[in-house]
Amino acid sequence: MNAAPLGAAFKPDKSRFMFAALQPLVETCKQTAFDLHFRHAKNWKAAEEGRVLVGYMPIYFPREVVHASRGLAAGILGGGDRKQIIKGDAYYQSYICHMPRGIIEMALDDNLNDFDGFIFPSICDVIRNLSGMFRMLGKGKFVKYMDFPQNFLPAVGGVFYKKELLHVQEEIFKINGYRPSTDELNHSIALYNENRALTEDIYDIRQQFPWRLSFEDLYFILRAGLAMPVEEHNNILSQVLDHIRQDIGEPMDKIKVVVSGAFCEQPPPGVIKSIEIAGCYVVDDDLLLGSRWIQGDIDADSDDPIGAIVDAYLKQSTFSSTVYDVGNPKESRLIDLARRRQADGILFAAPSFCDPALLDRPQLQKACDDAGVRYISFQYSENTGQFKVIKEQVGAFADSIKLWEEELVN
Amino acid sequence: MSKEVVKEKSMVLQKEMLAGLFKELSQAHETGKKVVYTFVPGNLSELIHAFDMLPVYPEINALQSGMRKNSGAFIREAEKAGHSEDVCTYVKCDIGMMLNGNIGPTGEKLPPPDLLLLSYTGCFTFMKWFENLERYYPGVPVAMLHTPYQEGGKITQEMRDYMVEQLRLEVIPKMEKVSGKKFDERKLAGILENSARAEDLIVKIFDTTKNKPSPIDAYFAGVYYIGPINTGFRGTPEAVIYYETLYEEILERVRLGLGPITPEGEMEEERFRLVVEGPPNWTSFREFWKLFYDMGAVVVASSYTKVGGMYDYGFRHDPARPLESLGEYCMNCYTNLNLPQRIDLLEKCITEYQADGFLVNSIKSCNSFSAGQLLMMRHLEERLGIPVGFIESDLVDPRYFSYSNIKNRLDSFFQMLGQRKVIKGQLEIV
Numbered sequence: 115m116n117a118a119p120l121g122a123a124f125k126p127d128k129s130r131f132m133f134a135a136l137q138p139l140v141e142t143c144k145q146t147a148f149d150l151h152f153r154h155a156k157n158w159k160a161a162e163e164g165r166v167l168v169g170y171m172p173i174y175f176p177r178e179v180v181h182a183s184r185g186l187a188a189g190i191l192g193g194g195d196r197k198q199i200i201k202g203d204a205y206y207q208s209y210i211c212h213m214p215r216g217i218i219e220m221a222l223d224d225n226l227n228d229f230d231g232f233i234f235p236s237i238c239d240v241i242r243n244l245s246g247m248f249r250m251l252g253k254g255k256f257v258k259y260m261d262f263p264q265n266f267l268p269a270v271g272g273v274f275y276k277k278e279l280l281h282v283q284e285e286i287f288k289i290n291g292y293r294p295s296t297d298e299l300n301h302s303i304a305l306y307n308e309n310r311a312l313t314e315d316i317y318d319i320r321q322q323f324p325w326r327l328s329f330e331d332l333y334f335i336l337r338a339g340l341a342m343p344v345e346e347h348n349n350i351l352s353q354v355l356d357h358i359r360q361d362i363g364e365p366m367d368k369i370k371v372v373v374s375g376a377f378c379e380q381p382p383p384g385v386i387k388s389i390e391i392a393g394c395y396v397v398d399d400d401l402l403l404g405s406r407w408i409q410g411d412i413d414a415d416s417d418d419p420i421g422a423i424v425d426a427y428l429k430q431s432t433f434s435s436t437v438y439d440v441g442n443p444k445e446s447r448l449i450d451l452a453r454r455r456q457a458d459g460i461l462f463a464a465p466s467f468c469d470p471a472l473l474d475r476p477q478l479q480k481a482c483d484d485a486g487v488r489y490i491s492f493q494y495s496e497n498t499g500q501f502k503v504i505k506e507q508v509g510a511f512a513d514s515i516k517l518w519e520e521e522l523v524n
Numbered sequence: 525m526s527k528e529v530v531k532e533k534s535m536v537l538q539k540e541m542l543a544g545l546f547k548e549l550s551q552a553h554e555t556g557k558k559v560v561y562t563f564v565p566g567n568l569s570e571l572i573h574a575f576d577m578l579p580v581y582p583e584i585n586a587l588q589s590g591m592r593k594n595s596g597a598f599i600r601e602a603e604k605a606g607h608s609e610d611v612c613t614y615v616k617c618d619i620g621m622m623l624n625g626n627i628g629p630t631g632e633k634l635p636p637p638d639l640l641l642l643s644y645t646g647c648f649t650f651m652k653w654f655e656n657l658e659r660y661y662p663g664v665p666v667a668m669l670h671t672p673y674q675e676g677g678k679i680t681q682e683m684r685d686y687m688v689e690q691l692r693l694e695v696i697p698k699m700e701k702v703s704g705k706k707f708d709e710r711k712l713a714g715i716l717e718n719s720a721r722a723e724d725l726i727v728k729i730f731d732t733t734k735n736k737p738s739p740i741d742a743y744f745a746g747v748y749y750i751g752p753i754n755t756g757f758r759g760t761p762e763a764v765i766y767y768e769t770l771y772e773e774i775l776e777r778v779r780l781g782l783g784p785i786t787p788e789g790e791m792e793e794e795r796f797r798l799v800v801e802g803p804p805n806w807t808s809f810r811e812f813w814k815l816f817y818d819m820g821a822v823v824v825a826s827s828y829t830k831v832g833g834m835y836d837y838g839f840r841h842d843p844a845r846p847l848e849s850l851g852e853y854c855m856n857c858y859t860n861l862n863l864p865q866r867i868d869l870l871e872k873c874i875t876e877y878q879a880d881g882f883l884v885n886s887i888k889s890c891n892s893f894s895a896g897q898l899l900m901m902r903h904l905e906e907r908l909g910i911p912v913g914f915i916e917s918d919l920v921d922p923r924y925f926s927y928s929n930i931k932n933r934l935d936s937f938f939q940m941l942g943q944r945k946v947i948k949g950q951l952e953i954v
């Protein structure tokens with residue numbers, strides 16, 4: 115429980131100033147993150163001959179591979195609540211999640227022109243078949259469905275995955291004729307290591323002092339990283355860290371929660387905000403899971419950098435509904451995470467009609483029951499416009515925890 | 525309809541085969557036979573036989589529960605246990621059945637698994653399904669075989685290698701451990717010979733719809749025809765005998781110029797020839813079928829009958845390359861083809877079997893089939909100028925079978941096909 119410490123109301127002015135100083139940066143991130151025309155990324159590409167722009171769908175893709183080939187891998191997360199769906203509904207029945215129809219709409223509306231290729235990670239049948247649609251529509255110079263292995267033996271799944279990554283390199287080579295050296299690949303790995311480390315630092319600070327950076331702002335900052343060069347994003351993350359290392363903001367009487375299940379189709383910002391307004395500090399989440407997929411660093415000093423990326427995938431991947439959890443059950447990993455973050459409870463928030471997330475729910479919830487971790491569950495759609503019900507539900511959950519003043523994560 | 529339905533010899537054979545399997549399963553505890561739970565698309569029946577184990581197919585149990593009107597209660601049971609309304613109903617039906625004592629379709633209790641063989645093709649939900657089962661059967665080993673998707677419209681050598689290595693290093697060692705038997709490649713090769721023979725026959729059987737009238741319905745009756753090859757009998761001599769018998773019966777129908785057999789007897793007049801995409805509805809299967817045969821509509825090809833294996837383009841299990849061909853089999857199932865391949869295949873069916881129309885039965889809870897069907901329809905309509913129809917239902921959730929909606933849509937579709945025929949006829953006269 116995070117009761118406001120004594121004297122919290124008498125913050126020095128400096129704190130408020132520091133807090134406000136972050137806002138222009140957050141605002142820029144927000145613009146970049148939700149620019150459905152990806153202007154920032156397109157401008158980057160246009161600035162130099164030979165650069166390529168690759169779009170990848172949720173959840174994870176090792177962007178290092180594209181970066182080293184003079185490319186930018188930009189995350190495409192759908193149209194959210196900012197894209198009116200007119201044509202997309204003619205591609206997807208009503209009982210399929212919302213995200214792919216926004217992506218198709220963007221592709222048909224030319225939002226994704228200037229992208230050289232598209233990568234569809236193997237997370238579910240909807241994304242898989244979306245890759246076929248892009249092929250049929252002739253979008254990009256290449257369409258690659260990335261079959262991430264579900265076999266984690268280096269000699270089996272590792273060998274297969276490496277060839278998948280080499281295919282991507284080859285596709286980019288066909289476009290710009292560039293093959294990265296070992297050093298260049300290692301450099302790219304180091305940059306993304308830095309990106310992940312900075313992000314984790316932010317999460318670590320927020321765990322203790324979540325009021326220093328709202329979850330909504332954090333979301334904008336991280337999401338912007340999917341649409342800009344990593345060097346730039348690292349710079350932003352460093353600035354954010356400089357800010358939140360200071361004693362800024364004022365703690366409020368909110369509970370700490372982990373949000374789970376929202377790894378693919380993203381909730382609209384209104385839902386994210388509602389969770390906070392309703393009385394929760396989100397101290398961990400899987401919203402932009404791909405950016406935090408690899409836990410810890412990838413070897414950036416290897417003679418075989420692609421091999422290092424593969425190795426990291428096999429051994430250092432986070433847990434997710436889209437990965438077979440051989441002998442390392444995701445429910446224990448979720449409970450561990452909640453404990454590590456000293457969370458008071460878990461919000462299971464998943465997109466409607468999302469088989470991977472929803473089929474995991476009963477097992478995850480059972481694990482919470484067994485471990486005495488409180489939770490609530492709801493579903494959303496990226497274009498949900500009504501937040502009242504979610505706000506009330508989350509509010510009641512937060513109140514019930516505050517009321518009982520119990521230590522919920524034992 | 526002209527005649528009383530007389531059970532053909534092949535029907536009797538199939539019934540006996542299935543009853544035998546379920547009997548064996550019910551006695552597995554006493555006989556010590558090990559039980560493998562696995563899936564139809566990408567099933568490794570031959571490998572299971574090579575280790576003298578017995579297969580259980582949860583989807584088959586689910587569809588049988590649907591046909592026997594038990595699925596609604598099972599689904600509600602799973603939803604009570606926390607499963608969402610939005611997810612695949614096969615999974616929920618299976619979990620509900622398990623929570624209800626695991627009584628199988630024949631009324632006998634199914635033995636628990638000794639091995640969960642997570643060999644799945646063309647659908648991610650299968651993985652989630654067995655992750656759930658793994659929790660319900662703690663300690664039961666799981667052998668995972670991940671089938672790469674034909675994203676580029678072909679099977680590459682590295683895909684083949686990946687499959688073979690998984691079989692060699694993951695699947696076979698686990699099967700050896702569970703069965704207590706060493707892998708015998710020669711035995712497997714012998715079984716594969718039978719598979720190839722059954723596969724030759726099933727291709728010939730589904731090719732008979734080229735005849736006019738078509739002697740069979742390749743969807744409603746087709747789902748029975750694929751029973752043995754999909755439910756653990758592929759690779760057995762019984763399956764070969766079954767398909768030889770069935771083929772003979774169908775050839776006889778062709779010789780006599782007869783149309784398909786329906787639950788109410790022979791269809792006398794073939795008015796419309798259709799190609800259907802998507803699985804059928806099981807909860808109201810008879811009613812659903814009747815909507816077609818009452819209108820003289822016969823399905824001359826369906827994608828659903830290719831979901832447990834696709835033999836149309838010449839793939840056969842190959843005794844000379846046992847593991848490679850098992851891998852290729854898995855990668856070749858219908859839902860593992862990319863969208864352009866699926867559309868090409870449907871186009872081939874429509875053209876070769878001279879279909880008058882193309883119909884999609886979109887299943888609410890099956891993303892593997894449903895995502896992309898609207899695009900398929902549009903492309904086929906554009907390419908072939910053929911009337912297309914669209915209906916929605918579910919596999920085993922009775923809440924999503926709306927008879928009147930489906931009937932209305934089918935009525936308009938058949939009306940459109942009828943008008944088209946009249947116009948075509950008039951043009952031919954001119």
Ligand code: SF4
Pocket residue numbers: 211212213214237238239240241378379465467468469470471
């Ligand atoms: S939201 Fe779920 S079902 Fe939809 S594309 Fe993402 S993982 Fe697939």
Ligand code: SF4
Pocket residue numbers: 612613614615647648649650889890891892893919
């Ligand atoms: S989603 Fe479709 S293909 Fe997959 S298990 Fe369910 S019914 Fe079968």
